[in-house]
Amino acid sequence: MNETIERILPRVQKPGRYTGGEYNSIVKPRGKSDVGFAFCFPDTYEIGMSNLGMQILYGVINGMDGFFCERVFAPWPDMESEIRRAGLELWSLETQTPLKDFDIVGFSLSYELSYTNVLNMLDLGGICLRSSERDSLHGIVIAGGTCAYNPEPLADFIDIFSIGEGEEALPELLRAYRDAKTAGLSKQEFLRIASGIDGMYVPSLYDVKYAPDGRVASITARSPAPAVVKKRIVQDLNRSYFPQNPIVPSTEIVHDRANIELFRGCIRACRFCQAGYTYRPVRSKSPEVLAQQAEAVLKSSGWQELGLSSLSTSDYTALSGLCDRLLDFCVPRSTSLALPSLRTDNFSIELMEKIQKVRRSGLTFAPEAGTQRLRDVINKNVTEEDLLSTLQIAFRGGWSSVKLYFMIGLPTETDEDVLGIADLAHKALKVWKEHATNRGRGARITVSVSCFIPKPCTPFQWEAQCSMEEFERKQALLRGALRSRAVTLSWHDAAASRLEGVFARGDRKLGQVIYDAWSHGAKLDGWNEYFDYDNWMRSFERCGADPDFYAARQRDTDEILPWSVVSCGVDTGYLLSEREAAYRGEITPDCRKACTGCGAASLLEGRDCDEPA
Template identity: 55%
Template sequence: MDKRLERILPKVQKPARYTGGEYNQIMKDKNEVDLRMAFCFPDTYEIGMSNIGLRILYGVINNMPGVWCERVFAPWGDMRDEMRKANIPLYALESGDPVSEFDVIGFSIGYEMAYTTVLDMLDMAGIPLHSSERTELVPLVFAGGTSCVNPAPMSKFMDLMVIGEGEEVDCEVLELFRKARNEGWSKQAFLMEASKIQGVYVPSLYEEVYNEDGTLAAIHALHGAPEKVTKRIIEDMDSVYFPTNPIVPSTEIVHDRVNVELFRGCIRGCRFCQAGYVYRPVRAKKPETVARQGIELLQNTGYQEATLMSLSSSDYRPLAQVCDEMLEWCEPRSCSLSLPSLRADNFSMDIMSRLQKVRKGGLTFAPEAGSQRLRDAINKNVKEEDLLNSCKVAFEGGWNGVKLYFMLGLPTEMDEDVVGISEIGNEVLHTWRQYSPNKNRGVRITISTSMFIPKPHSPFQWEAQVSMDEYMRRVYLLKDSIIARNVTYNWHDAKTSLVEAVLSRGDRRVGDAIEEVWRNGGGLDAWSDYFDFDRWMNAFAACGLDPEFYACRERSYDEILPWDTIDVGVRKAHLWHEREMAYQSQLSPDCRKQCTGCGANGLIGGKCDA
C-alpha cells in the first residue's frame, strides 16, 4: 500500500471504505489486459456499493476479455482533505492505481445532486474537467445513469453519455474505443463513430441555440449525428447477465444485503414519476430466475437478507411463488426476505406475514397526495380505503408504526388537498384504535412531505415548481392542522429541491453554474453536511442564470426542451395527454388493465409484457 495513504487512513472515519480488498473483488494482472476502466460512482462507498447498477456493470465489463474494470468512489470530506494535503490523487480500489492511469473513466450518475461530485472526482484524479480540454483519445470520460436522460447540464464535461441500460451498450462503446486506440484514431473520429451506436449521445455533436427570452430556439445535430438518441434496453431479463457472485463489503454499507431484481419498468404511470416513464417498458424475470439468483446470491455472499427489488414489487405477478420458493431455502438457514416499494392498494398480509417472521417495526406507504382528487390527478391509483385497509391488516398483524410519504406542490394542489394529508393521518390513527390488538404499546404515525420536483420525460415535465415560500406556506398549513399527538410530521428542506429542480431540467448553461459551485468548494452536494444553498445561488448569479427560470416556469407544449434530443421510447404527445388528464383529475388505467399507447413497446418490437 502507498506509504502516504498508510499514514492518513488511521486519521479518517471508516477507513475500510478506502482500501478495497473485499471478498470477490475482481483482480487482474494489469500487464495482461489492454483496457483499464475506472468505474466512478460520484458518492460514498456505502452508497455506491448499495447500487445495483454498479454491481451489474462491474461484472459485465470485467467479463470482457482483456478488460479490467475497477471501482472508484468519492471520499468523504475528511478523506478528501487528507488526500489533497498529502497529494494523493484519486485511486481505484482494486489496484490502488491513480485514476489518471486508466484508459476509460466512466461515471454512473443516478441523481442530479451528484453532479458537483463528478467534477470533484475528475479534479482529484488530475483530469481536465472539460471534454474540449481533453484533446487526446485517451482517457475517455463518459457517463451513464438515470440523470443522463437530460444530458444537457453535464454535456461540457463528458466525451459521451450512454442513455438507458448499460449492459450491452457499455461493452459496444468499450470495444469501439479499444479498436480506435489500437488503430490510432483521433478523438473526433472515435466520437463520430460512437454516435452511430444506439443509446450513445455525444455532446460535442450537438449545439444549443437560444432565443432572447432564454428558451431554446433549436438543438442542432452536427456532423451527421442522429437528431434523436434512442435509449437502450435489455429485452430478455432472464438471459441477461446478473451478478450472483458479487463483492461482499468488509464494512457496513447502506443496503447491507443482497438484491435481486424482479423486473424493470413499472405498470403504473404515476404522472410525477420519472422512473415510471424512463424505464419502460415492463420486462419481468421468470420466477425461477429470480429464485435461483436470489439463492445463489445468499449462498455466495453469506448475507442473510435478500431484497426483491423493482419499482413496485407488489406488482410482480408471481411474487407469492418466488417468496415461497425462496423461503423454503431461507427458513432453515435463518435468512429473510424483504420487499421495498409496496403499494397500499395491493398490500397483502399473506405475503408480509411470510416475510417478517420476527421483527415488526414500521411499514411505509406513499399515498403521495392528501385527497382522492389529487391522487387521481397524479394517477396514483390508491384509494383512501385501500390505504386504511392495508393499515388495518398491518395493525391487526402486530405492526405498531406506519410511515406515510406525501409530496407538496403537486400540479393542481389546493389548500384542501394539503389539509387532507392530516386527515389521512387521523384516519390511520383511528384505524389503529379500532383494530390494534395491543394498544398498550402505542403507535407511531409519521407523515413526511417533500417538495415536488418536475422531472424530464414525465407528464409533468412542463410544470412549474412552486416557489420555496409557497412550499413552506403549505408545510405550515399542514403542520398546524395536525393535532393528534401520535402523528409526527417531518418535511424535506425546500432549498435542495429547488436546486435539484434547476439541475433536472437545466440546459447546457446550467453546466457553468455546476462548475462554479464546484470551484467554490462544492462536492458531495447530495449530503446536507456539504450542501450550501448560498453557494448555489451565488453560482447561478455569477453565471447570469435565474434558478426560477428553470424551476418555477411553466413550459408550453411547443417549447424546445433541453432533453428533446433523447428518446426514452415514450411519445411526447402521450406525456402531454397524460398531463391534460391530470388537469381533469382523470385516471389512466395501469398497463396491465389497458395499454394507453405510450409507445415504449416499440423498443421491444411491439409486444409489451406488462
C-alpha cells in the same frame, strides 16, 4: 496498499470505505493492452455500494476479456483534504490506481445533487474537468444512469452519455474504444464512432442555439450523430447478466443486502414518476430464474436479507409463489425478505405473513397525495379505503409503526390537499387505535413529505415547480395541522429540492454554474451538512443565470426542451395527453387493464410488453 495511504487511514472517519479488499471484489491480472474502466459513483461508498446497477456493470465489464473495471467513490471531506494535502490522486479501491490512469472514466448519475461530486472526483483524480480541455483518447469520461435523461447540465464535462440500460450498450462502447485505441485513433475520431452506437449521446456533436429569452432555439446534430438518441434496453431479462457473486462490503452500507430484480418498468403510470416512464417497457423475470439467482446470490454473499427490487414489487404477478420458494431457502438460513416497493391496493395478509417470517422490517407506503382528487390528478390510483384497510391488516398483524410518503407542490394542489395529508395520518392513527394488537408499544406514524420536482420524460415536464416560499408555507400549514404525538413529520429541504428542480430540467448553460459553484466549494450537495444554498445562489448570479427560469417557469408545449435530444421511448404526444388527463382529474388504467399506447413497446423486438413471467 501504499504507505502514504496507510498513514492517512487512521486519521479519517470510516477508513474501510477507502481500502477495497471486500469479498468478491475483482483484481484482474492486466495485460499490457487491456482497457481499464473506472466505475465512479459520485457519492460516498455506503451509497454507491447499495446500487444494484453498479454491481451489474462491474460484473459485466470484468467478465470481458481484455477489460478490467475498478471502483471509485466520492471521498468524505476529511479524506479529501488528506488527499489534497498529500498531493495524491483519487484512487480506485481495487488497485489504488489514480483515476487519471484509466482509459475510460464512467459516472453513474442517480440524482442531480451529485453533479458537483462528479467535478470534484475528476479534479481529485487528476483529470481536466471540461471535455474540451481533454484532447487525448486516453481518459474518456462517460456517464449514464437516471439523470442522463437530461444530460445537458453536464454536457461540458462528459464526453459520452449512455442513455438507458447499460448491460449491452456499455460493452459495445468499450469494444469500440479498444478498436480505436489499437488503431491509434484520436479522441475526435472515436467520439464520431461512438455517436453511431445506439444509445450513445455525444454532446460535443450537437450545436445548441438559444433565443434571446434564454429558451432553446435549435439543437442541430452534426453528422454522423443522430438527431435523437433513443435509449437502449435489455430485451430478455431472464438471459441478461445478473451479479450472482456481488461484492460484499466489509463495512456497513445503506442497503446492506442481496438484491434480485423482479422486473423492469412499471405497469402503473404515476404522472410525477420519472422512473415509471423511463424504465418502460415492462419486462419481468421468471420465478424460476429469480429463485435460482436468489439462492446463488445468498450463498455467494452470505447476506441475511434479500431485497425483492422493482418499481412496484406487489405488481409482480407471481409474487406469492416466488416468496414461498424463496422462504424455503431463506428461513433455515435466518434470512429475511425485504419488499421495498409495496402498494396499498394489493397488499394482503398472506404477503404480510411472508415478509415477517424471519424478522419484521418496517412498512412503508406511498399514498403521495392527501386527497382522492389529487391522487387522481397524479394517477396514483390508490384510495383512502385501500390505505386504511392495508393498515388495518398491518396493525392487526403486530406492526405498530408505519411510514407514509407524500409529496407537496404537485400540479393543481390546494391547501385542502395539503391538509388532507394530516387528515389521512390521523385516520391511520385511528385505525391503529381500533385494531392494534400490541398497544403497549404505542403507534408511530411517520409522515415523510418531499417537494415535488417536475422531471423530464414525464407528463409534468412542462410544469412550473412551486417556489421555495410556497413549499415552506405548505410545510408550515401541514405542521400546524398535525396534532398527535404519535405522528412524526419529516420533510425534504425546500432549497435543495429547488436546486434539484433547476438541474433536472436544465440546459447546457448551467455547466458554468456547476463549475463556478464547485470552484467555490460546493460538493456533497445531497448531504445537509454540506449543502450551501447561498453559495449556489451566488454562483447563479455571477454566471447571470436565473434559477427560476429553470425551476419555476411553465414551458409552452411547443418549446424545444433541452432534453428532447434523447428519447426514453415514450412519445411526447402521449405525455401531453396524460398531462391533459391530469388536469381533467382523469385516471389512466394500469398497463394490465388496457394498453394506452405510450410508445415504449416499440423498443421491444419480437415480443410484447409485460409478457407473463
